[in-house]
Amino acid sequence: MKRILFLLLALCALCAAQEMPLTDRLPLPASGSGWRFDIEPQSYLPDNLFEYINGEAELYNDYHFAGMATAAYIRGDDMNMTYSVDISDMGTPLDAFGLYSRHRSPELEYAAIGEEATVSELNIRFFKGRYFVQINAGSFEEAVREEMLRTANAIAETLPVAPMPRELALLPQENQLPHSLVYYTRGMLGQSLFPAGLMAKFVVASDTVGAFLVLTSSAGESLPAFQGFSASLKERGSLLAESPGRIEVETPYQGRILALHHLHWIVGVMGYKERETAERLAAGLIANLGE
Amino acid sequence: MKDQISRRGFLRDAAAAGLLLGAASLPASAPAQDKEKKEEPAIRHRTLGKTGLEMTILGYGAMRTSDPAVIRQAIDMGINNIDTARGYMDGHNEEIVAKAVGELRKRVVITTKIRVGTKERMSADLDASLAALNTDYIDILLLHGLKRDEEVLNEEWIGMLTEAKKAGKVRFAGFSTHNNMAGTLRAAVKGGFFDVVLTAYNFKSEPDLTKAIAEAAKAGIGIIAMKTQAGGYTDAGMGGLNPHQAALKWVLEDQNVACAIPAMVTFDQLNENFRVMGSHFGWMDRKTLHRYGRVIDDRLCRFCNRCAEQCTHGVAISDIQRCLMYAEGYHDQSLALSSYTALGREADLSACRSCSGCTVHCPNGVNIAANLQRAMQLFA
Numbered sequence: 292m293k294r295i296l297f298l299l300l301a302l303c304a305l306c307a308a309q310e311m312p313l314t315d316r317l318p319l320p321a322s323g324s325g326w327r328f329d330i331e332p333q334s335y336l337p338d339n340l341f342e343y344i345n346g347e348a349e350l351y352n353d354y355h356f357a358g359m360a361t362a363a364y365i366r367g368d369d370m371n372m373t374y375s376v377d378i379s380d381m382g383t384p385l386d387a388f389g390l391y392s393r394h395r396s397p398e399l400e401y402a403a404i405g406e407e408a409t410v411s412e413l414n415i416r417f418f419k420g421r422y423f424v425q426i427n428a429g430s431f432e433e434a435v436r437e438e439m440l441r442t443a444n445a446i447a448e449t450l451p452v453a454p455m456p457r458e459l460a461l462l463p464q465e466n467q468l469p470h471s472l473v474y475y476t477r478g479m480l481g482q483s484l485f486p487a488g489l490m491a492k493f494v495v496a497s498d499t500v501g502a503f504l505v506l507t508s509s510a511g512e513s514l515p516a517f518q519g520f521s522a523s524l525k526e527r528g529s530l531l532a533e534s535p536g537r538i539e540v541e542t543p544y545q546g547r548i549l550a551l552h553h554l555h556w557i558v559g560v561m562g563y564k565e566r567e568t569a570e571r572l573a574a575g576l577i578a579n580l581g582e
Numbered sequence: 583m584k585d586q587i588s589r590r591g592f593l594r595d596a597a598a599a600g601l602l603l604g605a606a607s608l609p610a611s612a613p614a615q616d617k618e619k620k621e622e623p624a625i626r627h628r629t630l631g632k633t634g635l636e637m638t639i640l641g642y643g644a645m646r647t648s649d650p651a652v653i654r655q656a657i658d659m660g661i662n663n664i665d666t667a668r669g670y671m672d673g674h675n676e677e678i679v680a681k682a683v684g685e686l687r688k689r690v691v692i693t694t695k696i697r698v699g700t701k702e703r704m705s706a707d708l709d710a711s712l713a714a715l716n717t718d719y720i721d722i723l724l725l726h727g728l729k730r731d732e733e734v735l736n737e738e739w740i741g742m743l744t745e746a747k748k749a750g751k752v753r754f755a756g757f758s759t760h761n762n763m764a765g766t767l768r769a770a771v772k773g774g775f776f777d778v779v780l781t782a783y784n785f786k787s788e789p790d791l792t793k794a795i796a797e798a799a800k801a802g803i804g805i806i807a808m809k810t811q812a813g814g815y816t817d818a819g820m821g822g823l824n825p826h827q828a829a830l831k832w833v834l835e836d837q838n839v840a841c842a843i844p845a846m847v848t849f850d851q852l853n854e855n856f857r858v859m860g861s862h863f864g865w866m867d868r869k870t871l872h873r874y875g876r877v878i879d880d881r882l883c884r885f886c887n888r889c890a891e892q893c894t895h896g897v898a899i900s901d902i903q904r905c906l907m908y909a910e911g912y913h914d915q916s917l918a919l920s921s922y923t924a925l926g927r928e929a930d931l932s933a934c935r936s937c938s939g940c941t942v943h944c945p946n947g948v949n950i951a952a953n954l955q956r957a958m959q960l961f962a
Contacts, residue, residue, distance in 0.1 A: 336904065336921070341760055345669070345727040345758065346645045346670070346845075347645065347667070347669055347670055347671075349645055350671070353646060357920060358921075370700065382920070394671050396674060396677075413703075414672065416672070429699060429703065430702065430703060431702070431706070477848075478646065478647070478648060478649070478847030479648065480649050481647075481649045481652040481655075481847070481852075482849070483848040483849075483850040483851065523849060527849070542651070543651075543654075543658075544654045544655065545651045
């Protein structure tokens with residue numbers, strides 16, 4: 292009975308956390324610290340986000356952006372001691388990861404804030420659950436950076452935990468270059484027909500190559516996408532080999548691409564030198580998908 | 583402004599414009615100078631104000647592009663100007679552009695943007711952009727998203743840009759604007775410093791913006807247009823009507839605009855926009871925009887919020903129209919529903935069910951009663 296009660300309470304706490312208005316997730320300046328709001332908390336929605344972040348709003352909306360709470364902080368009246376915080380509700384953990392992944396690259400510095408964070412001289416970005424958080428410094432002051440780190444950790448602690456999206460495991464972990472996985476909602480490989488997809492880099496036999504997986508829900512959706520992709524590849528490149536559900540093309544800009552239609556998936560390898568490398572990686576991708 | 587269209591094309595379009603006078607208000611056009619006309623799609627250039635840069639009238643908005651191959655193909659097709667920003671994907675977008683441009687740097691005019699702030703921060707951003715773009719110079723550096731007239735005259739920012747020019751890091755300076763476009767353009771004319779302005783501009787823009795663009799162009803400021811396709815509506819009950827090409831042509835018909843930079847992600851979008859360069863705004867385009875305008879005019883809320891105090895029951899009409907736009911314009915039912923749910927009982931459509939008749943009037947002609955009816959069907 293106690294266990295059930297505990298679970299119910301935990302569930303209620305979780306629900307309450309998830310219902311919290313987004314602006315309430317912005318930490319209040321710690322009293323006595325000298326920090327205060329420079330710009331009071333504000334909210335943005337998909338149709339007016341561009342007023343705040345200009346053209347980048349389009350990228351957010353691609354990832355089903357639902358809302359943002361933002362505020363700027365200042366210590367005293369020192370214009371060199373400022374930073375801003377943007378907390379975006381992306382609707383789902385997959386979209387939050389997707390937007391985060393568009394901002395990261397393997398060579399950045401990483402920290403354990405939220406699920407994962409990138410940290411640079413001027414900003415901190417992380418995602419947790421369905422939230423994407425960005426903190427920007429107004430200067431290079433070390434004290435600002437320290438405050439930003441403290442704020443990032445404080446926000447991360449209050450954000451509800453959610454399981455990592457299962458889609459992220461669809462590309463194998465083995466030999467995957469850390470922090471190279473990116474989730475796209477549209478336009479992956481410049482293809483209009485691809486609804487969404489994942490790309491990552493893999494190190495195979497000392498060669499770094501790209502791998503991709505198009506996420507479709509049925510063979511009825513994936514087959515036309517594969518056929519359209521094949522036609523696009525042939526139009527832009529030189530056909531090396533083709534058989535039902537399989538194509539290999541040398542393209543002018545993306546190098547060699549091997550693409551396969553497997554069940555309701557489209558998998559592929561690109562930018563490789565040796566076909567054997569591509570074949571081996573493609574086999575690994577398919578094996579990882581299972582049935 | 584130089585533009586390359588044929589005498590035959592000019593006469594054809596003039597005739598079309600005459601036939602359809604009044605169907606849609608076109609921006610005032612300076613007489614175009616004929617130079618050449620090739621088979622469609624033809625590459626067309628215009629001079630970017632006092633910079634003297636010859637820009638293809640179609641530029642490449644790289645903001646959302648994830649694959650450099652699409653940009654590279656655009657360059658190979660002849661597009662010679664690319665727009666990015668330091669803030670897009672934290673500089674990764676600049677890296678994508680750099681990868682696409684590669685050894686063709688001298689063939690391409692690169693525009694990037696930095697956010698305003700302290701001089702130190704802006705200079706650091708510029709250096710970071712130069713590194714990410716793998717170049718020694720930025721062709722056009724824009725201050726990102728200026729809104730107020732006084733921002734255009736900010737001496738510290740102008741000082742930073744002047745130093746960057748002197749150092750050879752930047753060839754031309756400008757700013758981008760999404761808000762108070764006419765005001766900032768006029769401030770730029772008054773200030774006399776900026777070479778280029780990137781402004782939101784489309785067939786739904788106020789006539790005053792068209793005037794301000796003309797004034798700025800006359801003062802030698804190069805005008806680049808963005809947000810040319812007027813929002814995300816593509817087929818909102820329009821039977822597959824796609825207004826993108828017509829909307830882009832409408833902007834480019836204004837000879838005071840040197841080029842437009844629609845955002846492109848896929849090869850298909852590139853090809854679709856590229857075809858615009860070989861054609862002109864004609865009868866069918868006017869008809870398309872007219873039809874498009876008619877479809878969206880009575881349903882597209884401008885979010886002026888002048889309806890806010892008209893409903894005595896406190897229904898959040900503007901917010902509900904936004905939710906409706908998510909459902910009908912963006913086709914995102916979950917976003918629509920979650921946004922509607924977030925309104926709460928005090929502001930949702932509950933009161934409408936017991937209301938004898940909606941008397942709220944929209945100054946922009948939106949049929950609010952009909953919209954609320956559809957919203958009730960969707961969200962009830």
